[in-house]
Amino acid sequence: MTHKGKRVTEESSTHDALQSEPTKRRNAFLDWLLVLSEISQAAEGAALLTPERREFLRRAKVASELAAQARRDRLESGSTTALALDLFRQSIYWALRAQGPPNGQTSVEAVWSESQDAVLASVKAGEGELAELTSIFRSTFIELAERSPERQRALAKLCSRSSARLIVSAQKPLWRLEWARMKRVVRVLLVVLPTPLLILATLWWQNRDLARGMPWHTSSVEMECHPDRSECGGNPTNILFHTKLENSPWFEYDFGSPLQFSSVTIRNRTDYRPDLAVPLVVEASDDRKTYRELARRREVFLTWHPHFATQRARYLRVRALSKTYLHLEAIKVQP
Numbered sequence: 170m171t172h173k174g175k176r177v178t179e180e181s182s183t184h185d186a187l188q189s190e191p192t193k194r195r196n197a198f199l200d201w202l203l204v205l206s207e208i209s210q211a212a213e214g215a216a217l218l219t220p221e222r223r224e225f226l227r228r229a230k231v232a233s234e235l236a237a238q239a240r241r242d243r244l245e246s247g248s249t250t251a252l253a254l255d256l257f258r259q260s261i262y263w264a265l266r267a268q269g270p271p272n273g274q275t276s277v278e279a280v281w282s283e284s285q286d287a288v289l290a291s292v293k294a295g296e297g298e299l300a301e302l303t304s305i306f307r308s309t310f311i312e313l314a315e316r317s318p319e320r321q322r323a324l325a326k327l328c329s330r331s332s333a334r335l336i337v338s339a340q341k342p343l344w345r346l347e348w349a350r351m352k353r354v355v356r357v358l359l360v361v362l363p364t365p366l367l368i369l370a371t372l373w374w375q376n377r378d379l380a381r382g383m384p385w386h387t388s389s390v391e392m393e394c395h396p397d398r399s400e401c402g403g404n405p406t407n408i409l410f411h412t413k414l415e416n417s418p419w420f421e422y423d424f425g426s427p428l429q430f431s432s433v434t435i436r437n438r439t440d441y442r443p444d445l446a447v448p449l450v451v452e453a454s455d456d457r458k459t460y461r462e463l464a465r466r467r468e469v470f471l472t473w474h475p476h477f478a479t480q481r482a483r484y485l486r487v488r489a490l491s492k493t494y495l496h497l498e499a500i501k502v503q504p
Contacts, residue, residue, distance in 0.1 A: 229263035257328030264335035291338035453482035
């Protein structure tokens, strides 16, 4: 009894496992499409950038922008390099505070000394440059101003580079979140848009007509047609032409010079006797003497869209293969 119950349990577990496979695949697809895992992880990282830290980051950017401006400009009173150097130092300080522990030391030297190795690694400075940065953080603005102009310029360049890298490091959690959200938008669009775009492209391709405006003529004329006014011989209809009752009546385009095409769209008369148009053949010619058959239709149709090997010909003819009237609403030629 126990053995039987165990076997039933195992079979049930196997069934559940098999049943869960489609669900797993569906969940994996949704996770990929909506970037759920990546957005979740990025949101956790961005949450560490508290409002207080965001304010520190804002101050770092302001100080860096002012420092860059002071470094470029020269006032009537003299060089602003020392001021730029001190502003870059302030920018580094605030960028470190934006990434440091929430309740750490706040003095300039302490913030530098207690910054995590991973944060300082973003500065990408060598041992000598880190030593110089340490010296800068231990100096007062008075001591920075008393250094030689050449020394000030070199240290300002070092601090400018370090400030920019620390600001980038502090902003990365926000950028990761924005990037993940952008990936979601792009992936959803890639999945959703192709269908309507494909439909539009297909419709455009089918409606594209290489023969638009090209001269044409027919084997005979039973009555004059005016499709723009939906009238032919005084009768309301959309047909393009109407031949007489004759053997193998035809309609022909003259492209003027050889034209390359691979399909046509023929719309039969929809208001009267579409059976009169079949059997129907599509033919091409270079000299109006010898024609080659491209497609044939025996069944009654309203719209026929035959495809064939790409042709290059001056003339395209549509011909009925019986004694009949031929009247069609449209003959379009596609590349």
